[in-house]
Amino acid sequence: MLKLSLKSLINRGFVALLTVLGIALSVALILGVERLRTEARAGFANSASGIDLIVAARGNDVQILMATVFGVGSTGTGISPESYQMISDLPQVSWTVPLLMGDNHRGYPVIGTSAAYFDRFRHSGGQPLAFRSGGVFRSEDGAVVGAGVADAFGYVPGSVIVNAHGSGQVAFEIHDEAPFTISGVLERTGTATDRMVFVSLKGFDTLHQNTARQPADPFATPPQAPVTQQNPDPDAAPDGHAGEHIGGDDDTAGDADRGHLPGTINAIYVGLTDKIAVLSVQRIVAGYRGDALSAVMPYVALLQLWSLTGTAETALRLMAAAVAVAGVTGMVVMLSAALEVRRREFAILRSAGATPVDILTLILIEAAFLMIAGIVLGYMALLVITGFADPVLAESFGLRIGLTWPTFREALLILAVFCSGLLAAVVPAIRVYRMTLADGLSMRL
Structure with a gap:
C-alpha cells in the first residue's frame, strides 16, 4: 500500500506538488513566528541579566x-x-x-x-x-x-x-x-x-x-x-x-x-x-x-512589556495558524476532487482483492506522504530563510535566531500540524470507503 500510494501521488505530481508547497509555507510560517517570538523574548531577558x-x-x-x-x-x-x-x-x-x-x-x-x-x-x-x-x-x-x-x-x-x-x-x-x-x-x-x-x-x-x-x-x-x-x-x-x-x-x-x-x-x-x-x-x-x-525590577518590567506586545504576538500566531489551515484545506480539496476521477482505479483495486478498509488506508497514507513532504520542505525553507535573515536581524534588532534543531515546543507544533492533516484527510477517506462499498454492490461501466 505504501508503494501504491507513492506511485499514485507521482501520477498526480503537479497537483500534489502544489499541495506540498502550501503545507510547506504554513509550516515555515508557524515555526518562523514561534522562533521570532521566542528569540525576541530571550534576547530581551538576556540583555537585563545581572541587574537587580x-x-x-x-x-x-x-x-x-x-x-x-x-x-x-x-x-x-x-x-x-x-x-x-x-x-x-x-x-x-x-x-x-x-x-x-x-x-x-x-x-x-x-x-x-x-x-x-x-x-x-x-x-x-x-x-x-x-x-x-x-x-x-x-x-x-x-x-x-x-x-x-x-x-x-x-x-x-x-x-x-x-x-x-x-x-x-x-x-x-x-x-x-x-x-x-x-x-x-x-x-x-x-x-x-x-x-x-x-x-x-x-x-x-x-x-x-x-x-x-x-x-x-x-x-x-x-x-x-x-x-x-x-x-x-x-x-x-x-x-x-x-x-x-x-x-x-x-x-x-x-x-x-x-x-x-x-x-x-x-x-x-x-x-x-x-x-x-x-x-x-x-x-x-x-x-x-x-x-x-x-x-x-528589570524582570517585572519585561513582564509588563510582554503584556503590551501580547496582542501583536497573538495576531501573528493566528495568522500563522490561518495559513496552516489553508494548507491542510488545500490537501483535503485535492484528495476530494480526485475521488470521482479515481473511481475506476478503486474499482480495479477492489477486483484485485482490496477491501474498503484498504482503500481508506490508501487515502490516509497519501495524506501522510503529503504532510511529511510539506513539513520537511517547510523546515528546510525555514533554515534557508534563517540563514539569510539572521545577519540582518542581528544587525538591525540584535536578534539572533540561529540554525538549530527544532525545540520541544516546535516539535509539538509540527506534530499538531501533521495530526491535523491526517484528521482532515478522514473526510475524503470516509467518502472513498462508502464509494467502494457501493461500487462493490452494483455494476459500474
Whole structure:
C-alpha cells in the first residue's frame, strides 16, 4: 500500500506538488513566528541579566527599561549626585553603575558610564562582557564599542569616532570638536550591547559642558586615526587575550571616572547584597524626599512589556495558524476532487482483492506522504530563510535566531500540524470507503 500510494501521488505530481508547497509555507510560517517570538523574548531577558534594580527619574517602568538597557527612548529629568550617593550608601546595595544618555553615533546609542560597567554588567544568564580586542577605556576620550557597531563600520582599537547629540537617527548637533578614540571592541553577545557605544562619564559630561558645537552631517564617515597597533593602551588587555573577561571585583581597575560625577545622571544600575532586599530598597527610593525616583525590577518590567506586545504576538500566531489551515484545506480539496476521477482505479483495486478498509488506508497514507513532504520542505525553507535573515536581524534588532534543531515546543507544533492533516484527510477517506462499498454492490461501466 505504501508503494501504491507513492506511485499514485507521482501520477498526480503537479497537483500534489502544489499541495506540498502550501503545507510547506504554513509550516515555515508557524515555526518562523514561534522562533521570532521566542528569540525576541530571550534576547530581551538576556540583555537585563545581572541587574537587580534600575533607578531613574520617576516614570513608566517599561520606558525606563527600554531607555537604559536597550538604548531606545529616554528617561526623565535626571538624578542628582546627592541622590546617587544616597543610593550607593544604602547597606542593602553592593554596587552601583551610573549611566548618561542622550547621544548617538551614526544612529547607535551612546552610553556614558564608568569602567565598572564592564565588570558588573551580565548577559545571557550571567555571562560577563568580554573583549574581542583592546580593553576598557582609561582616559577621558576613550570609548568601547559593541561588536555590531564595530562590524558595521570596521572599527578597531585606535579608530577615532565622533558622536552627535540626540537619540536614534536624530542628531541635533555633532560633537566634532571632541572626538573619542576606541580603546576596545566587545565580543558579540546577541543583546542590545552589540549596538551600543560606551564612553567615560567624564568625557560624556565634559563634552556637554562645551558650548562651542557646530552642526554637521551625522552620517558622515568620522576621521580615522592611523592605527599602529591593535591596542593603543599598554595597560589594557592585549589582543592575544581576545575573548577574555576584563575586570573583576575590584572597581578601581581602569576607572577613569573615579571621583567624578556629573551634575545629573540619567539612570543607575544597582546590584544588591541580597536579592530579598529588592522590595525594601524600592520602598526607600520611592519615599526619598529629594529627587522623584523609580526603582525598576528589570524582570517585572519585561513582564509588563510582554503584556503590551501580547496582542501583536497573538495576531501573528493566528495568522500563522490561518495559513496552516489553508494548507491542510488545500490537501483535503485535492484528495476530494480526485475521488470521482479515481473511481475506476478503486474499482480495479477492489477486483484485485482490496477491501474498503484498504482503500481508506490508501487515502490516509497519501495524506501522510503529503504532510511529511510539506513539513520537511517547510523546515528546510525555514533554515534557508534563517540563514539569510539572521545577519540582518542581528544587525538591525540584535536578534539572533540561529540554525538549530527544532525545540520541544516546535516539535509539538509540527506534530499538531501533521495530526491535523491526517484528521482532515478522514473526510475524503470516509467518502472513498462508502464509494467502494457501493461500487462493490452494483455494476459500474
